[in-house]
Amino acid sequence: MYWSSIIWLLSWPTFVVVSYHLVKFAIRKYEPILEKPVKKASPEK
Amino acid sequence: MIEGLDLALVNWSRAQFALTAMYHWIFVPLTLGLGIIIAIMETLYVKTGNTEWKRITKFWMTMFGINFAIGVATGIILEFEFGTNWSNYSWFVGDIFGAPLAIEGILAFFMESTFIAVMFFGWNKVSKGFHLTSTWLTAIGANISALWILVANGWMQKPVGMVFNPETARMEMTSFWEVLFSPMAVNKFLHTTSSAFVLAAIFVIGVSAWFILKGRDIVFARKSIVVSSIFGFLAIIYTIFTGDSSARDIATDQPMKFAAFEGLYNGSEGAGLVALGFMSTSETDPSNENLKDFAMKIEIPNILSYMAFMDWDAFVPGINDLVRGNEKYGIMSATEKINRGKLAIEKLKAYKEAKKSGQTVQADSLKTEIMSPDFQKNYFSYFGYGYIANTDDIVPSVPLSFYSFHIMVVLGLYFVFFFLMALYYTIKGKIHKKRAFLRVAIWTIPLAYLASQAGWIVAEVGRQPWVIQDLMPTMAAVTKISAGAVQVTFWLFAIIFTTLLIAEIKIMMRQIKIGPKSEGGAN
Numbered sequence: 001m002y003w004s005s006i007i008w009l010l011s012w013p014t015f016v017v018v019s020y021h022l023v024k025f026a027i028r029k030y031e032p033i034l035e036k037p038v039k040k041a042s043p044e045k
Numbered sequence: 046m047i048e049g050l051d052l053a054l055v056n057w058s059r060a061q062f063a064l065t066a067m068y069h070w071i072f073v074p075l076t077l078g079l080g081i082i083i084a085i086m087e088t089l090y091v092k093t094g095n096t097e098w099k100r101i102t103k104f105w106m107t108m109f110g111i112n113f114a115i116g117v118a119t120g121i122i123l124e125f126e127f128g129t130n131w132s133n134y135s136w137f138v139g140d141i142f143g144a145p146l147a148i149e150g151i152l153a154f155f156m157e158s159t160f161i162a163v164m165f166f167g168w169n170k171v172s173k174g175f176h177l178t179s180t181w182l183t184a185i186g187a188n189i190s191a192l193w194i195l196v197a198n199g200w201m202q203k204p205v206g207m208v209f210n211p212e213t214a215r216m217e218m219t220s221f222w223e224v225l226f227s228p229m230a231v232n233k234f235l236h237t238t239s240s241a242f243v244l245a246a247i248f249v250i251g252v253s254a255w256f257i258l259k260g261r262d263i264v265f266a267r268k269s270i271v272v273s274s275i276f277g278f279l280a281i282i283y284t285i286f287t288g289d290s291s292a293r294d295i296a297t298d299q300p301m302k303f304a305a306f307e308g309l310y311n312g313s314e315g316a317g318l319v320a321l322g323f324m325s326t327s328e329t330d331p332s333n334e335n336l337k338d339f340a341m342k343i344e345i346p347n348i349l350s351y352m353a354f355m356d357w358d359a360f361v362p363g364i365n366d367l368v369r370g371n372e373k374y375g376i377m378s379a380t381e382k383i384n385r386g387k388l389a390i391e392k393l394k395a396y397k398e399a400k401k402s403g404q405t406v407q408a409d410s411l412k413t414e415i416m417s418p419d420f421q422k423n424y425f426s427y428f429g430y431g432y433i434a435n436t437d438d439i440v441p442s443v444p445l446s447f448y449s450f451h452i453m454v455v456l457g458l459y460f461v462f463f464f465l466m467a468l469y470y471t472i473k474g475k476i477h478k479k480r481a482f483l484r485v486a487i488w489t490i491p492l493a494y495l496a497s498q499a500g501w502i503v504a505e506v507g508r509q510p511w512v513i514q515d516l517m518p519t520m521a522a523v524t525k526i527s528a529g530a531v532q533v534t535f536w537l538f539a540i541i542f543t544t545l546l547i548a549e550i551k552i553m554m555r556q557i558k559i560g561p562k563s564e565g566g567a568n
Binding site: 002004005006008009011012015016018019020022023024026027030033034035036037038 | 085238271283
């Protein structure tokens with residue numbers, strides 16, 4: 001009776017795990033771009 | 046139960062609860078979402094050993110801490126209000142409603158509160174692994190806390206797993222699992238927490254945008270944006286899916302709420318979804334179907350029928366169908382429901398009187414009748430209608446429900462593009478050049494709060510006049526105290542909460558200006 005709700009509820013931890021792995025993948029791939037220094041433009045006050 | 050009821054008392058009690066809940070919900074979604082974002086960031090630090098991630102984690106942890114501390118204050122007041130302002134409600138369903146609240150307090154909140162201490166003060170004192178575990182347990186504990194609160198709220202929207210005890214005239218729980226795994230509760234938890242993740246992701250992107258605009262801590266800001274834009278994008282997609290699932294629950298279990306947030310007065314087959322509309326201010330009248338509901342609207346044909354029942358041509362009942370009834374589609378009129386509710390109340394009164402006067406045989410006979418499946422299904426399930434005086438009283442505020450729902454949906458769609466743009470500009474190394482987008486990112490923070498609050502208005506205003514769907518109207522749930530006393534505490538709370546909010550914003554802004562601190566340690 002509750003199986004559909006339990007499975008639906010399990011999508012929550014799945015979502016968190018998938019999010020972490022996608023973030024990790026993106027960070028690994030784009031880390032050189034993220035760490036690239038930028039020429040200092042005039043900052044806003 | 047509600048003889049001589051003071052409407053001012055009901056309205057002030059509602060206003061006070063709404064005020065407390067809305068202020069509480071300013072702090073909670075950031076805690077729920079930021080907790081997970083911090084845990085992801087710290088995991089990256091532990092996995093890579095890069096101390097920049099520790100620096101990033103610690104900065105957002107400071108934001109989390111400020112928000113958490115102030116959120117707790119409003120949450121405690123909210124729970125006390127069930128006893129002080131809604132004692133009739135607490136008495137009627139306390140056996141059911143109290144269980145998830147107690148579990149929330151004992152298990153989830155204690156877990157969250159214990160590990161938050163390690164999370165804040167355990168750096169360099171416990172191992173990296175233990176600290177990371179504490180951070181995850183704090184984040185998960187906060188979300189499990191939300192689960193129990195939303196299970197309680199889901200039960201109020203669709204009461205399940207209980208039986209009425211005529212001896213005590215109270216509701217009693219028969220199945221804890223039915224309450225916990227009610228589809229309404231599960232969908233509510235998933236939709237609410239995923240929307241909280243969206244809000245937290247927008248907060249991180251907005252604050253990071255400020256750093257980039259100031260030309261400070263660019264690497265910190267870029268990394269924070271990548272983490273939160275991916276997390277936020279997945280969260281908004283998840284929010285849309287769970288929202289769609291919630292809408293189907295509402296169409297079945299709370300058809301009046303569904304009709305109200307779509308501004309649907311007259312039901313139809315193949316009903317269209319109003320993508321954009323302005324409700325008619327002078328001509329809307331639920332009792333006159335010939336008058337216009339909208340001054341202007343753009344409608345997408347058949348979508349509402351599909352959204353509600355997964356059938357392009359299904360009949361979606363409108364407000365008029367639900368008030369007057371619709372024989373063709375087997376919808377009972379509000380008048381009939383009121384009569385059935387009154388009969389249920391009368392039977393209960395007769396039972397109590399028979400029992401009090403020692404007429405055991407009559408009392409037993411009435412009890413058997415009340416507890417029979419036929420009476421429970423056909424009469425007792427409309428118990429709350431017995432307190433409704435006027436059929437139009439079962440209609441919630443349609444403009445407020447309609448606009449809140451549409452503001453939430455439109456902003457939700459905007460957030461999809463917002464996260465994609467934030468991610469694209471950052472991974473292409475262009476984010477520091479997109480100054481207009483960075484300013485938009487800062488201004489998206491209040492929009493996230495607006496969408497979040499609008500969602501709760503849809504859920505809570507849309508279900509009026511019920512505090513427990515079909516079983517207990519809000520006016521019957523209120524504590525009989527003087528309206529003046531509630532009015533005084535309303536203004537007192539308004540001042541305290543506003544002061545707390547101003548304090549939070551000021552402390553946060555101060556910490557943001559200080560920025561992330563450099564990390565010299567090896568841990």
